[in-house]
Amino acid sequence: MNRRTALRLAGAGLATTVGGHQLAARAGTAELPPGLALGRGLTHDHGPAMPTERPADAGTRPALEKFSLPLPILPDAVPVVSSRGLDVFESRIREVRAEIFPGHPTSVYGYFSSWVPPVVRARRGRRTIVRQRNETDVPVSVHLHGGVNREVFDGRMSHPVLPGGSFAYVYDNDQPASTLWLHDHTHHTDAENVYRGMSSPYLVTSDEEEALGLPSGEFEVPLVLRDADVGSDGGLVFTMDDTEHRSTILVNGTPWPRMEVRRRKYRFRVINSSAMRFFVLGLSDGTPMTQIGADASLLESPVPAPVVLLSPGERADLVVDFSQWPTGTDVDVVNYTGPGPMEDVGQVMRFSVGADASDDSVVPDRLTTLPAVPPASVERHVTMRMSEPGTTPMIATIDDRSFDMSRVDTRVDFGTTEEWTVTNESATIPHNFHCHLAHMRVLDRSTGPAAPNELGLKDTVAIFPGESVRVRMTFDRHRGLYPYHCHMLDHGAMGMMAQLRVV
Numbered sequence: 150m151n152r153r154t155a156l157r158l159a160g161a162g163l164a165t166t167v168g169g170h171q172l173a174a175r176a177g178t179a180e181l182p183p184g185l186a187l188g189r190g191l192t193h194d195h196g197p198a199m200p201t202e203r204p205a206d207a208g209t210r211p212a213l214e215k216f217s218l219p220l221p222i223l224p225d226a227v228p229v230v231s232s233r234g235l236d237v238f239e240s241r242i243r244e245v246r247a248e249i250f251p252g253h254p255t256s257v258y259g260y261f262s263s264w265v266p267p268v269v270r271a272r273r274g275r276r277t278i279v280r281q282r283n284e285t286d287v288p289v290s291v292h293l294h295g296g297v298n299r300e301v302f303d304g305r306m307s308h309p310v311l312p313g314g315s316f317a318y319v320y321d322n323d324q325p326a327s328t329l330w331l332h333d334h335t336h337h338t339d340a341e342n343v344y345r346g347m348s349s350p351y352l353v354t355s356d357e358e359e360a361l362g363l364p365s366g367e368f369e370v371p372l373v374l375r376d377a378d379v380g381s382d383g384g385l386v387f388t389m390d391d392t393e394h395r396s397t398i399l400v401n402g403t404p405w406p407r408m409e410v411r412r413r414k415y416r417f418r419v420i421n422s423s424a425m426r427f428f429v430l431g432l433s434d435g436t437p438m439t440q441i442g443a444d445a446s447l448l449e450s451p452v453p454a455p456v457v458l459l460s461p462g463e464r465a466d467l468v469v470d471f472s473q474w475p476t477g478t479d480v481d482v483v484n485y486t487g488p489g490p491m492e493d494v495g496q497v498m499r500f501s502v503g504a505d506a507s508d509d510s511v512v513p514d515r516l517t518t519l520p521a522v523p524p525a526s527v528e529r530h531v532t533m534r535m536s537e538p539g540t541t542p543m544i545a546t547i548d549d550r551s552f553d554m555s556r557v558d559t560r561v562d563f564g565t566t567e568e569w570t571v572t573n574e575s576a577t578i579p580h581n582f583h584c585h586l587a588h589m590r591v592l593d594r595s596t597g598p599a600a601p602n603e604l605g606l607k608d609t610v611a612i613f614p615g616e617s618v619r620v621r622m623t624f625d626r627h628r629g630l631y632p633y634h635c636h637m638l639d640h641g642a643m644g645m646m647a648q649l650r651v652v
């Protein structure tokens with residue numbers, strides 16, 4: 150399982166860690182963990198239980214010159230009520246028209262009635278209510294990924310919001326500043342619903358974070374990354390567990406966009422909203438970015454990041470200082486891993502460096518202080534496994550059981566800290582582990598120590614074939630029933646999901 154595959158990189162002289170893997174990126178090559186090799190590892194057949202056939206007449210996406218479309222800057226959602234200690238937002242979940250490819254209008258879903266969704270901004274210590282009106286003809290359930298919320302507001306699979314209905318989700322925001330993500334979590338259909346557009350950033354800020362002086366305002370930019378299979382009519386083609394055809398890369402809903410930047414520091418809140426795709430991101434000339442945040446908190450100190458691994462659902466808070474390049478330089482965000490043709494999936498977006506700009510923002514050496522990792526009183530071992538490529542029926546399990554919403558898989562005593570060793574027992578397929586409610590502290594991996602960029606609060610960790618990750622979680626916030634699952638959404642929908650009850 151330690152076999153690694155060398156890939157050509159555009160840059161040279163890089164050296165870094167990605168995830169728990171000492172991912173060497175030197176002298177023009179990167180070594181990727183097993184399962185992330187170019188063009189293999191993520192695709193496979195699965196059983197007849199799911200819609201699996203890509204329509205024969207779907208065709209290939211319309212022609213488009215990469216980096217020709219401007220990056221949409223996501224607007225901030227405007228609360229309908231803002232009072233002391235509370236902001237209320239109204240979102241209609243609708244089928245909307247969008248032109249993902251110009252001149253090819255198509256039908257997609259959107260939170261806040263928009264394919265390019267606004268950003269919900271929340272503040273630690275202030276409560277947020279997002280009332281979601283389901284104006285689609287499918288059941289929905291909205292989960293705040295990374296949020297620490299009461300069970301009733303967690304986007305429960307067992308309590309969907311039916312067509313025509315609405316539900317007011319209450320988020321306490323009693324958690325550190327972080328980049329969170331609203332997305333669909335409906336039983337069995339979340340993979341398709343998210344793919345079709347039920348996805349929106351949710352940013353938590355705090356007094357402590359604001360005092361740091363990080364780039365802000367127009368210089369703090371959410372980037373929501375994903376892939377898509379786009380047919381000849383410019384519409385989204387959804388085929389369950391098909392990663393091979395999802396070779397169009399979208400940022401903020403737009404294929405391979407271009408952003409004009411000034412010669413100064415920017416902060417990018419990057420979300421991998423793909424159902425299945427792992428990104429290994431870097432800048433085209435190999436210049437390191439600076440990572441300041443992980444999933445659910447800032448890092449204690451900034452980390453130089455020549456490459457950043459993001460499995461589905463993971464987030465990275467990054468700073469790039471464009472004063473390093475002369476005006477007129479194009480700096481591309483590239484992706485070093487497949488599957489798919491690298492001329493497509495290896496390109497993400499372009500920054501075009503423009504004029505000088507004043508910059509009084511800073512990236513302090515000390516960003517936050519995280520609580521010490523507490524000792525654990527309970528140890529558990531959890532396995533993730535699915536049928537290997539080519540076998541039928543396709544079965545995806547946690548601890549050898551497919552998901553059953555009526556079953557409680559794990560009982561946890563309120564107030565305890567548990568240590569979980571989560572193992573990916575697949576031979577060729579990567580997974581990742583996501584737990585609702587409790588944030589994780591990554592202790593180490595069977596392949597080596599935790600990387601510096603996963604030492605913040607995590608809610609999603611990548612696990613490569615044959616690898617184990619050891620994490621600690623403290624369940625002292627809410628009682629109730631919460632899922633844990635693979636966040637490759639198609640895997641979760643195929644059964645790689647379980648439930649814990651905090652009692």
Ligand SMILES: [Cu+2]
Nearest residue numbers: 580635637640
């Ligand atoms: Cu998986």
